[in-house]
Amino acid sequence: xxxxxxxxxxxxxxxxxxxxxxxxxxxxxxxxxxxxxxxxxxxxxxxxxxxxxxxxxxxxxxxxxxxxxxxxxxxxxxxxxxxxxxxxxxxxxxxxxxxxxxxxxxxxxxxxxxxxxxxxxxxxxxxxxxxxxxxxxxxxxxxxxxxxxxxxxxxxxxxxxxxxxxxxxxxxxxxxxxxxxxxxxxxxxxxxxxxxxxxxxxxxxxxxxxxxxxxxxxxxxxxxxxxxxxxxxxxxxxxxxxxxxxxxxxxxxxxxxxxxxxxxxxxxxxxxxxxxxxxxxxxxxxxxxxxxxxxxxxxxxxxxxxxxxxxxxxxxxxxxxxxxxxxxxxxxxxxxxxxxxxxxxxxxxxxxxxxxxxxxxxxxxxxxxxxxxxxxxxxxxxxxxxxxxxxxxxxxxxxxxxxxxxxxxxxxxxxxxxxxxxxxxxxxxxxxxxxxxxxxxxxxxxxxxxxxxxxxxxxxxxxxxxxxxxxxxxxxxxxxxxxxxxxxxxxxxxxxxxxxxxxxxxxxxxxxxxxxxxxxxxxxxxxxxxxxxxxxxxxxxxxxxxxxxxxxxxxxxxxxxxxxxxxxxxxxxxxxxxxxxxxxxxxxxxxxxxxxxxxxxxxxxxxxxxxxxxxxxxxxxxxxxxxxxxxxxxxxxxxxxxxxxxxxxxxxxxxxxxxxxxxxxxxxxxxxxxxxxxxxxxxxxxxxxxxxxxxxxxxxxxxxxxxxxxxxxxxxxxxxxxxxxxxxxxxxxxxxxxxxxxxxxxxxxxxxxxxxxxxxxxxxxxxxxxxxxxxxxxxxxxxxxxxxxxxxxxxxxxxxxxxxxxxxxxxxxxxxxxxxxxxxxxxxxxxxxxxxxxxxxxxxxxxxxxxxxxxxxxxxxxxxxxxxxxxxxxxxxxxxxxxxxxxxxxxxxxxxxxxxxxxxxxxxxxxxxxxxxxxxxxxxxxxxxxxxxxxxx
Numbered sequence: 001x002x003x004x005x006x007x008x009x010x011x012x013x014x015x016x017x018x019x020x021x022x023x024x025x026x027x028x029x030x031x032x033x034x035x036x037x038x039x040x041x042x043x044x045x046x047x048x049x050x051x052x053x054x055x056x057x058x059x060x061x062x063x064x065x066x067x068x069x070x071x072x073x074x075x076x077x078x079x080x081x082x083x084x085x086x087x088x089x090x091x092x093x094x095x096x097x098x099x100x101x102x103x104x105x106x107x108x109x110x111x112x113x114x115x116x117x118x119x120x121x122x123x124x125x126x127x128x129x130x131x132x133x134x135x136x137x138x139x140x141x142x143x144x145x146x147x148x149x150x151x152x153x154x155x156x157x158x159x160x161x162x163x164x165x166x167x168x169x170x171x172x173x174x175x176x177x178x179x180x181x182x183x184x185x186x187x188x189x190x191x192x193x194x195x196x197x198x199x200x201x202x203x204x205x206x207x208x209x210x211x212x213x214x215x216x217x218x219x220x221x222x223x224x225x226x227x228x229x230x231x232x233x234x235x236x237x238x239x240x241x242x243x244x245x246x247x248x249x250x251x252x253x254x255x256x257x258x259x260x261x262x263x264x265x266x267x268x269x270x271x272x273x274x275x276x277x278x279x280x281x282x283x284x285x286x287x288x289x290x291x292x293x294x295x296x297x298x299x300x301x302x303x304x305x306x307x308x309x310x311x312x313x314x315x316x317x318x319x320x321x322x323x324x325x326x327x328x329x330x331x332x333x334x335x336x337x338x339x340x341x342x343x344x345x346x347x348x349x350x351x352x353x354x355x356x357x358x359x360x361x362x363x364x365x366x367x368x369x370x371x372x373x374x375x376x377x378x379x380x381x382x383x384x385x386x387x388x389x390x391x392x393x394x395x396x397x398x399x400x401x402x403x404x405x406x407x408x409x410x411x412x413x414x415x416x417x418x419x420x421x422x423x424x425x426x427x428x429x430x431x432x433x434x435x436x437x438x439x440x441x442x443x444x445x446x447x448x449x450x451x452x453x454x455x456x457x458x459x460x461x462x463x464x465x466x467x468x469x470x471x472x473x474x475x476x477x478x479x480x481x482x483x484x485x486x487x488x489x490x491x492x493x494x495x496x497x498x499x500x501x502x503x504x505x506x507x508x509x510x511x512x513x514x515x516x517x518x519x520x521x522x523x524x525x526x527x528x529x530x531x532x533x534x535x536x537x538x539x540x541x542x543x544x545x546x547x548x549x550x551x552x553x554x555x556x557x558x559x560x561x562x563x564x565x566x567x568x569x570x571x572x573x574x575x576x577x578x579x580x581x582x583x584x585x586x587x588x589x590x591x592x593x594x595x596x597x598x599x600x601x602x603x604x605x606x607x608x609x610x611x612x613x614x615x616x617x618x619x620x621x622x623x624x625x626x627x628x629x630x631x632x633x634x635x636x637x638x639x640x641x642x643x644x645x646x647x648x649x650x651x652x653x654x655x656x657x658x659x660x661x662x663x664x665x666x667x668x669x670x671x672x673x674x675x676x677x678x679x680x681x682x683x684x685x686x687x688x689x690x691x692x693x694x695x696x697x698x699x700x701x702x703x704x705x706x707x708x709x710x711x712x713x714x715x716x717x718x719x720x721x722x723x724x725x726x727x728x729x730x731x732x733x734x735x736x737x738x739x740x741x742x743x744x745x746x747x748x749x750x751x752x753x754x755x756x757x758x759x760x761x762x763x764x765x766x767x768x769x770x771x772x773x774x775x776x777x778x779x780x781x782x783x784x785x786x787x788x789x790x791x792x793x794x795x796x797x798x799x800x801x802x803x804x805x806x807x808x809x810x811x812x813x814x815x816x817x818x819x820x821x822x823x824x825x826x827x828x829x830x831x832x833x834x835x836x837x838x839x840x841x842x843x844x845x846x847x848x849x850x851x852x853x854x855x856x857x858x859x860x861x862x863x864x865x866x867x868x869x870x871x872x873x874x875x876x877x878x879x880x881x882x883x884x885x886x887x888x889x890x891x892x893x894x895x896x897x898x899x900x901x902x903x904x905x906x907x908x909x910x911x912x913x914x915x916x917x918x919x920x921x922x923x924x925x926x927x928x929x930x931x932x933x934x935x936x937x
Contacts, residue, residue, distance in 0.1 A: 006153070007709065008716065009176045011673060012455065013149040015428060016172045018116050019436045022072045024169045029114035030059050031165055032148055033068045035155045037061075037110075045070065057102050059112070064103050068112040069095040076115045077123045077144070087130040096136050111140050119144035121670065171443030172427060175450040186232055186244050187225065187284075188450040192363045194335040196328050199227035200234050203309065206323045213295055213308045215286075217315035218325045219394045220462035221360030224311035227325060228282050231309060239306070240277040240785060243270065244452045247286035247312070256297045269793055274301035274308075276789035284452075285461075286312045292321055328356040336362040339376075351380035358395040360446075360460055361402065367445040368405045379405070393466075400466040406445070411467075413438035414447065417459050418467035420477040422506055424451060424458040426499040432487075433480045454716045455498065477503055478510035482522035489597060490522070490557050492529060494677060494717040500526045508534065520545075520558035528561050539565045547585050549592035553601060556589065560605050567612075576613045583609035583618075600630050607639055614648050620656060637663050638679045638686075645689035661690050665697065672709050677717060680710045681725040687732060691880065694732050695914075701740075704733045708740040715744065723767040730773030736917050738777040745774050745786060756800040765814050768797035772818040779821075791822050802831065809835050809844050816847035825854035842871035842878050842885070849888055853895060862892035883912040887922065899933045 020028065026045045034041050045058030059068030073091060080090040092113060099111045119142060127133050133140070143151070152170070156163035156177060167174035175188040206214045216224050236242055249259050256271040274281050279301055295308055315322050330349070333356040334341050339348050355361045365383070369376045382401070384390070389397045403411065413434035417423070430439050430448075442448040443457070451458045481499055488496055500507065507526055510516070516523035520542060528538060542562035560582075567578050583606050590602035603626040610619035623640050626633065637660040643649060644657015664683040667674045675683070684707055687694045697703045711729050714722040726744065734741045756764055771794045778786040798818050805811045812835045819828035828851035832844060840848070845868035852861035869885040872878030878885075890905035903926065910922040 003709075007672070008454075008713070009173070010146075010149045010153050012176055012427075013153060013170065013173045014118060014145045016170050017145040017148055018118070019431055019440075020072065020116050020169070021437070022070070025072050025114065025116050026058055026070045028152070028166065028169050029068060029070050029112075029143065029148065031162070032143065032151045032155075033059055033066070033112050033114070035162065036112075036151065037066055041066065041068070057099050060108075064106070065109045066112070067099040067103070067108040067110070068114060069099055070114045071095065072116045074117070076117050077119050077127075079126060085126075087126050089127060089130060089132065092127070093132045096132060096140060100136075107139070109139055111136070112143055113140060114143045114148065116145055116148075118146050121674070168444075171440055171448075172450075175443070186229060186242075186282075187452045189229055190226060190360070190363055190446055190449050192336055192338065192366055192446060193226050193359075194332050195230045196223065196227070196332045198326055198329060199223065200231050202323065202326060203227065203231050204235070207307055211321055212302045212306075213290075213292060213310065213321040215290060215310040215312055215315070215319070215322045216325055217312045217322055219358060220313055220465070221358040221395055221399070221460060222325055223328060223359045224325060225284055226359070228284060228309055228311050232280065232282060236280065238278075239280040241273070241789070242280040242282070243273060244282045244284065245270065246284055246452070247310075250283060250286065252288055256295075269796070271297040271301075272792045272796065273789065274298050274306050275304075276301075276792055277785060278305040281306065281308045283308065283310045286310050287314070288312075289314045289316055290321075291316075291319070328359055330356065333359070333362055336366070338366045345377055347377045347380045347384070351384055354384060354390045355395075355398065357391065358399075358462070360462060361395055361399055363446045364399070364463075365402050368402055371407075371441075371445065372405050374405075395462065396466045399462055403463070403467065407441075409435070409438050410441050410445070413442060414459070414463070414467045415469055416476070418464040419469055420503075420506060422477060422503050423461060423464055424453075424456055424502050426495050426502065427455045427457050428495040429481070429484055429499040430457055432484055433477075453498075455495070456502070475510045475513065475515055477506045478515065478523055481507065481526060482516075485522040485526060486554070490525065490554060490601075491676070492678070497529060498717070500529050504530045504532070508532070519552075520555045521552070522554045524558050525554055525561065528558065528565070535565075538562065547589050549589050549594070549598070553595065553598050556598065557601065560586070579609040579613040580615070583613065583615065587622075596629070600626060600633070603629070604633070604636065604639070607636075611639065611643050611646070614646070616643065616646070616648060616650050616653050619643055620653055634664060634667065634675050634679050637661075638682050641683060641686045641690075645686055657686075658690055658693065661686055661693055665693060665703075668710060669703050669706050672706060672713060677710070677714060678721060680707075681714055681721040684710060684725045685721075685728045688728055698733060698736055698915075701737060704737045705740050707733075708737075708744055712744045723763050723770055727766045727770035727773065730770055730777065734773050734777045736915065738781050741774055741777050742781060742783060742786070745778070756797055761804075764797060764801055765811055768794065768801060768818055769814045771797065772814070772821040775821045787821075794818050794822055798827070798831075806831060806834050809839055809841060813841075813844040813847055816844070816851060820847065820850055820854065825851040829855065840867075842868045842875060845871060846885065846888060849892070853891055856895070858892065858896045862889070862896060865889045865892045880914070883909045883914070883918065883922075886912065890925075894929065899929060899936070903929050903933070 017025075017028075023046055026043070030041065030043045030045075039061065041059050041061050043059050044056045057067050058070050060066060071091065076091050077089070079085060079087060081088040095113055096111060100107045128137070152166050152173070156166055156173075163177060167177070203214055203216065216227060218224055232242055232244070245259060250256070250270075256274070257269045259270050270281065273279060275298065281298075290310065290312075295302075298306065298308065315324060328336075330352055331341055333352040334344055334348070336359050337348070337352060339352075344352075351365075352362065355365075365379065369379050372379075379402075383398055403414070406414065416434055417425070425433065427439075434442075439448065439457075442459075447463055448457045448459055450456070481503060484499065485496055504527075507523060507530075511523055511527060524538065524542075528535060539562045542559050543566040545559050547556060547559060563578075563582055567575050570578055586602045586606035586609060590599050590606055593599040593602060603622055607619050607622035607626065610616075610622055620640070620643065623636050623643075626636050630636070640660035641657050641664065644654045644660070646653075649657065661683060664675060664679065665687075668680050668683070672680070687697070697707070707729060711722065711725045714725055729744070730741050771790050775787045775790045775794065778784070778790075798815050801811055801815055806815060812831050815831035816828040819825065819831060828847065832840070832848040832851065835844060845864055849861045849864040849868055852858075852864055865885070865888045869882070869889060872882055872885050886905045886909035890902040890909065893899075893902035893905060906922055906926050906929065910919055910926065913919040913922060
C-alpha cells in the first residue's frame with residue numbers, strides 16, 4: 001500500500017474519531033486497548049442499555065493492573081493554568097486520580113487515557129514537567145486520536161474480524177478500507193456490494209465484439225457504477241493506466257482536452273493522457289446522449305488499445321456503443337440483501353425477484369430492516385403489498401416506501417441534502433450541515449457513499465429524487481457554507497475550497513437571488529474563489545469600496561481579495577503604487593480595529609502589500625509585529641520567506657527569510673498536516689532560493705519524501721499550486737531522489753495530463769518545466785512509458801509558450817530544455833535562436849550547447865559551452881554550479897575527438913562537484929575516457 005494513501009486514510013480516520021460520541025469512543029477505545037495488551041479486558045463504562053455508568057473506571061483487567069479511561073471533552077490536553085503556564089492538566093489529573101482511587105491498595109501498573117482529540121505538539125514536553133507526570137509517568141499511556149487511528153488501521157489490515165468491528169462505528173473508515181489502493185481515483189464500492197460476474201462478462205463481450213466505447217445504460221440504482229468499479233478491478237491489468245472522471249466533469253461542448261475535476265476545479269487533459277498510452281477511461285453518470293463522434297479526440301488512444309466505459313441513464317437504441325445492463329441474478333440479489341439462498345423465505349425471494357432491477361433498493365432495505373429491528377419478511381411484505389407499483393417511477397415508489405422507515409433525524413437530514421440540489425459534499429462540511437450522527441447513520445445505511453474524489457460523500461440521485469420535499473433550498477446550503485467559512489475565519493482549507501467548488505451553482509443562485517447583495521459577506525468571498533465569468537463583475541464592484549475599521553472581517557477580506565485580483569491587470573509601475581495605497585489603507589484599519597482578528601488579518605495583508613511594493617524594512621516590521629500577536633500563524637513565516645527571496649531584499653531580510661523557511665521545513669518534517677497545505681507548497685517553491693536549506697534537505701531522503709508527500713497531497717486535494725510545487729520538487733530533488741518524484745507522478749498521473757487552456761497562463765512555464773524535469777527523471781530511471789505519456793502534454797505547452805512568450809530568455813531556456821527532454825534538439829535550437837546573442841544568459845547558453853551537441857554541431861557546441869562557462873563564472877548563482885559547465889565542455893571536446901582536453905575538463909568538474917552522486921557519475925566517465933585513451937594510444 002502506498003505510504004501516502006496510508007497517511008491519508010489515517011488522517012481521515014483521525015478526523016472521524018474526533019467526532020465520535022462518548023459511548024462509541026468507549027467501545028472503540030476498549031477494543032484498541034485489548035488489541036495492544038493482547039488480552040480480554042472488562043468494560044464497565046457503559047451498561048447493557050449503552051448508557052454511561054459512573055462510580056467505576058471504564059476499562060480494567062481482572063487484576064486491575066490495567067485501566068482505561070475515555071474522554072470526548074474538548075481541550076483535554078490543554079494546560080488548565082492558562083497563561084500562567086504552570087503545567088497543570090486538571091482533566092488528565094482527574095482521570096488518573098480516579099483510576100488510582102478505584103484500584104484500592106495496589107495502584108494499576110498501566111493507565112490508558114483515551115481521547116478523541118489529537119495531542120498538540122507542545123503537550124508532551126509541558127506534561128512531562130507537571131507534578132502529576134512526575135508521580136505517574138511510568139504508568140500513564142496516552143491514546144489520542146492519532147495513536148488510536150494508527151492502531152485501528154494496523155489491526156484492521158492484520159485482522160478481518162477487528163476490521164469488521166471498527167467498520168460499525170467508523171463508516172468513513174469502512175469505505176476507505178475497501179480497496180484502498182484505488183483511493184482518490186475510483187469510488188468505494190457501496191455497502192454490501194456483491195460482484196455480479198454477468199455484468200463484467202457483458203462489458204467484456206461488448207469490447208471483444210470490436211467496440212471501443214461502451215455506454216452502460218440503465219435505470220438509476222441499477223448497478224451501473226458498481227459494474228464499472230468491478231470492471232476496473234477485473235480488467236485493469238490489460239491497460240497501462242486508468243482514469244475515472246464524473247460525467248459532470250465533462251460539460252456539453254467541452255473538449256476532452258479541457259476537463260476540470262469537480263473535486264476542486266483542477267484541470268486535466270483527458271485526451272492527452274488517453275492518447276499517450278493504453279488507457280481505460282471511465283466516465284461515470286454522464287447526463288447526456290453520446291455518439292461515437294463524441295470521442296473523436298481519442299482516436300490515437302484507441303489505436304493503442306485504449307477503451308472508454310461510460311455509465312449513463314440515457315441509452316440510444318440500436319447504437320453500436322450502447323449496452324443495456326442485464327438484470328442482477330437472484331443469487332447475487334439475495335447476497336446483497338444479506339439472505340442465504342438455501343434458507344431464504346418465499347417472501348424474500350419474491351422481493352428480490354421484484355427489486356433486483358435496482359440493487360440499490362436491496363442494499364438500503366437490508367440496512368433499514370437491521371436498524372429498524374423489524375422482521376425482514378414483514379418489511380418485504382409491506383413493500384410488495386402493491387407489486388404493480390414496484391417498477392413505477394424507476395423504482396422511486398418502492399425506494400420512498402423503504403425510506404419512510406428511517407428515523408426522523410435521518411429523514412430530515414436526507415431531505416436537507418435532497419432539497420439543496422447538490423448531491424456530492426465534502427465529508428467534513430457534511431458533519432455540520434446535517435449533523436455528525438445523521439452523517440454516520442446515513443453512511444451505515446448505504447445511503448451516503450464515498451466518491452472517487454478525495455474526501456467527498458455522495459447520495460444517489462434516485463434517493464435524492466424521492467426525498468425532495470418540493471422546495472429547492474439553494475439558500476439553506478449557501479447559508480451553511482457561509483457559517484462553515486465563518487467558523488474557519490475565512491481560511492481556505494482544502495475542505496472549504498472543495499465544498500465551495502462542489503456547490504458553486506447553488507452559491508451563485510443564492511447570490512443572484514439577492515442574498516448577500518447589500519453587504520459583501522462570506523457568500524461573496526466564496527464566489528471570489530471560483531473561476532467563472534461573474535467573478536470579474538464581482539471584482540469590479542468590490543475593488544473601489546473604501547475600507548473602514550467597523551466593517552466585519554468577511555467584508556474586509558472580500559475587498560482585499562478584489563484589490564489583489566485587480567492588481568494583476570496593472571503594469572509594473574502602477575502595481576507598485578496600487579500596493580503602496582493598499583498598505584496605507586490596511587495599516588490604518590489595523591491601527592483602528594477593535595477586533596483582534598480583524599487587526600491580525602489587516603497586519604498580514606499590510607505586510608504582503610508592503611512586500612509587493614518593495615518596502616522591505618516596513619514589511620519585515622509588520623510581520624514581526626504580527627508574529628508577536630499570532631506566533632502560530634505559519635502563513636506569516638511563509639511571507640517572510642518570500643520576502644527574503646526578492647531581488648531587492650536586504651541582508652537582514654534574507655537572513656530572516658532563511659530562518660522562516662527553516663521553521664516551516666522543520667514543521668513539515670514533523671507532520672505534513674502540521675502546516676496549511678498552501679503554506680507548505682509555497683515554502684517548497686521558495687526553497688529554490690535558499691540553497692543552504694535545500695542542500696540540507698537533499699542530503700536527507702526522509703525529508704525529501706516528506707515534501708514529496710506534500711506535493712502528492714496537493715494533487716489529491718486538487719490545488720493549482722501543485723504545478724509550481726512539483727516543479728520545485730523535481731528541480732531540487734529529481735537528480736538525487738528521482739524515485740520520490742516518480743512516486744508522485746505515478747500515483748496521480750492525471751494531474752500531469754494538463755493542457756495550457758486549462759491552466760492559468762502564469763503557471764505555464766512552471767508546468768512545462770515540471771513536465772520536462774519528471775520526463776528526464778523517468779527516462780534516467782528507465783521508465784520510458786511515463787516519459788512517453790508526458791510527451792503530448794509537453795508539446796502542447798511548448799507550442800503555446802513559443803507563440804506567446806518565446807522571446808523571453810527565461811522562457812526560451814525552458815522551451816529548449818523541454819524539447820531536449822522529448823528528443824527534439826532541432827526545436828530546442830530554434831527556441832534559443834529567437835533570443836539575441838548579447839542577451840543570452842549562461843542558463844540559456846547551456847541548453848543551446850546541449851542542443852548543438854545533439855545535432856553533431858561540434859564546433860558550435862564547444863564555442864557555446866565556453867561562453868556559458870565564462871558567463872556562469874561571473875554570476876554568484878552560476879558559480880555554485882560550475883561543475884556542470886565543465887562537464888558540458890568535456891562533452892564538446894569528446895565529440896570533437898580531443899580526449900585529453902575532455903579529461904582535463906572532467907577532472908575540473910569532479911573537483912568542483914558538490915553532490916556525491918554527481919561526483920561518482922563524473923568519476924565513472926573519467927575512467928571510461930581513460931580506458932578509451934589507452935586503447936587509442
